[in-house]
Amino acid sequence: MRTKILEFNSSLACLAVLFSAAGTAFATFPGHNGLIAFQAQTAAGVQIYTVRPNGKDLQQITFLSGDAVAPAWSPNGRRIVFEHDAPGECANVAIMNADGNGVIEFPAPGVCEDDPSFTPDGARIIFDRFDPATNDDAFWSMDLSGGDRQRIGQSGFDPNVSPNGKKISFLCCPNGKPDASALFTSNIEGSNPFQVTPFSFDVAVKQDWAPDGKHLVFTIYGDVTIPGVSKNIVTIRPNGTQLHFVTNYEGGDVSAVVGSYSPDGRWITFRLTDHGLFGLYKIHPDGSGLKAILPLSDFRPGFIAWGARPSEDDQDEGD
Numbered sequence: 001m002r003t004k005i006l007e008f009n010s011s012l013a014c015l016a017v018l019f020s021a022a023g024t025a026f027a028t029f030p031g032h033n034g035l036i037a038f039q040a041q042t043a044a045g046v047q048i049y050t051v052r053p054n055g056k057d058l059q060q061i062t063f064l065s066g067d068a069v070a071p072a073w074s075p076n077g078r079r080i081v082f083e084h085d086a087p088g089e090c091a092n093v094a095i096m097n098a099d100g101n102g103v104i105e106f107p108a109p110g111v112c113e114d115d116p117s118f119t120p121d122g123a124r125i126i127f128d129r130f131d132p133a134t135n136d137d138a139f140w141s142m143d144l145s146g147g148d149r150q151r152i153g154q155s156g157f158d159p160n161v162s163p164n165g166k167k168i169s170f171l172c173c174p175n176g177k178p179d180a181s182a183l184f185t186s187n188i189e190g191s192n193p194f195q196v197t198p199f200s201f202d203v204a205v206k207q208d209w210a211p212d213g214k215h216l217v218f219t220i221y222g223d224v225t226i227p228g229v230s231k232n233i234v235t236i237r238p239n240g241t242q243l244h245f246v247t248n249y250e251g252g253d254v255s256a257v258v259g260s261y262s263p264d265g266r267w268i269t270f271r272l273t274d275h276g277l278f279g280l281y282k283i284h285p286d287g288s289g290l291k292a293i294l295p296l297s298d299f300r301p302g303f304i305a306w307g308a309r310p311s312e313d314d315q316d317e318g319d
Contacts, residue, residue, distance in 0.1 A: 030163060030211035031263040031308030035098065036293065037071040037080055038259065038280065038301040048082060049301070050098070051280070053262075055293045061100030068094070072117040073307030080307075081125055083114045093127050095144065098307070106146035113140070115158065120165055126152075157181070158205045161188065163213040167238060169196075171203055179224040183207060183216065185238050196240045204231070206258060206303060211265040213238075215285070217246070219258045231255035233270055235285055246287045256281075259304025269304050272296070280304065 035050045042060070046067035051058045062068040067085040074080070077098065084094045084105060090112035094105040106113070108129070116127040119141070129140045129151075139159060142149045157171035168188055173181040180199040186192055196216065197203060204222025209215075215235045222231040230249035233256045236242060246268060247256040259269040267282040267289075280294035280301045294301065 028208055028211055028261040028263055028306060030265070031075075031077070032311075033262045033264055033267075034073075034077040034307045034309035036259075036269060036280070036304060036306050037073065038304040039067075039069045039071065040299060040301050048080070048100070051294065053267075053282070053293060053306075055280075055295075058294065059100075061098075062096070062103070063100075064103070070115055070303050071305055073305055074118045075120065075122045075308065077308040077310045079118075081116045081118060083116060085114075090130075090132075093125060093142075093146075095125070098310075104146075106142065117160070120161065126159070156184070158207060160207065160209055162209050162238070163211055167213075169207060169209065169216055169238070171205060171207065174199055179226070181205075181223050183218055183236075185216075194238075194240070196236060196238065201234075204257060206260075208258065208260040210235075210261050210285070211263060215242075217258050217261060217268055217285075219256070220245075222257055226252070228252045231257055231273075233258045233268060233283075244285075244287075246283060246285060248287075257302075260306050261285075262306045263308045267306075269293070269306050271301050271304065 033053055037050050039046050039048055046069050047060055048062040048068045048071045049060050064084055066087045068082055070083045071080045079097055081095045083091050085091045091114040092105055092107040093113050093116045094103055096103040112130045113127050116125050124141045124143055126141045130137045139152050140149055141152055159168055159170045161168050166188055167185050169185050171181050171183060179202050181203045182199045183196040183203045185194050185196055201220050202223045204219035207218040216238060217235045219231050220234045221229050230252050232249055233246040235244045235246060249255055253275050255273045257271045261268055268285055269282045272279045272281045274296055277296040278300040279292055279296040281292050283290045
């Protein structure tokens with residue numbers, strides 16, 4: 001995934017990020033719990049896998065040249081949108097069925113497009129677009145055929161829309177401080193920006209709304225590794241109150257990096273790192289009920305997203 005360095009002169013510049021139109025993306029969609037998708041390193045680059053919440057039926061579903069990263073589910077759990085970093089080329093957005101079939105790519109020559117997600121109605125894809133020729137970095141949207149591309153606002157990091165569609169959460173950092181990143185919210189059109197956490201929390205890229213919209217979950221001290229300091233999962237109200245540590249690891253040898261809420265809101269999925277081994281785990285938001293989905297090994301899941309279980313009554317997105 002392309003690393004972005006935002007040139008903000010101060011925290012006030014971060015607050016000035018605006019989104020001029022609706023249509024940005026949810027993180028976890030409310031519903032019944034379905035498959036979990038994530039990325040992991042293979043001998044042929046980073047590829048996308050799925051697994052059931054009980055750890056069964058682990059499958060690699062992409063076999064592309066380069067890296068397939070940052071999977072995100074459609075609202076009905078039938079499709080996955082992701083970023084394809086082909087060798088020697090800028091990133092582009094791609095979409096596929098939940099089993100990995102039917103891959104369609106949307107290359108845009110001369111620009112880099114990454115970090116895609118579906119809109120709440122499933123009819124559009126939101127993504128970040130960087131144009132090296134003009135140094136323009138902004139959020140855009142397009143329909144599911146790759147057409148009707150629209151620039152919708154200046155870019156921050158990792159935008160996610162609240163379940164009611166009224167708020168957006170995102171990350172940004174002050175200029176010249178790679179180990180400082182804060183979580184922000186604003187109204188969907190960009191008004192009323194609010195800094196939820198201090199920059200010193202160094203929030204990692206991959207934060208999520210609870211399906212009921214009452215909390216945000218993120219990884220504290222998660223963007224830049226600090227020797228002797230563990231990464232931990234934290235929840236917070238969108239107004240910045242009720243900070244709660246879901247995990248409480250110390251010393252740096254054991255850390256937790258958040259993926260997402262489950263669609264029913266009862267679980268948070270994450271990667272546990274324990275003395276150089278990695279596992280896919282889930283835990284209740286109150287910190288209880290820790291369970292392994294994929295036990296500790298040298299297999300390293302990342303950018304974890306929990307999708308909804310498809311219903312026979314669901315229609316395809318956009319219908």
